Amino acid sequence: MNIIQHHEPIDIEALFKQTENATIGIDDHDLELFAAEDDEIHSFLGSAECKDRIGNAIRVAIGSDEAMKIFGRSSVFLLIVKYNSDCERPLMVEELSAINKFVKVLPNGSDIQWSLMHDSTLDNKVEIILLCNIKR
DSSP states (O other): OOEEEESSSSHHHHHHHHHHTSBBBHHHHHHHHHHHHHOOEEEEEEESSSHHHHHHHHHHHHOOOHHHHHHHOOEEEEEEEHHHHHHHSSHHHHHHHHHHHHHHHHHTEEEEEEEEOOOOGGGGGGEEEEEEEEEO
């Protein structure tokens, strides 16, 4: 799978292996539905430590004009939310509502899969990785 990364490089294959053991995971079937060989896939990364961490991390990830143009052409999305469940400020249910708000602004008829996974290196920070697929 060839992914155009709009941030510092991350090991996508290793990330997918981590999500298999996530609280809400992504399996091989999800990935097959997400990407075919000739699809154009883009990834965006965002993180936040302040109030509304998921919402702010999403805004950081998609905060460019380029990202919005790509999103407008996409039909399939994969959102991975990474957090530290052992931190001082655990992830709150209210923060998860940002996912619903995000889904509402996607193009009509879009499909979205998401994962919620623990990452002990994050302290109070939440990190999101957003992949979008432009079907050819």
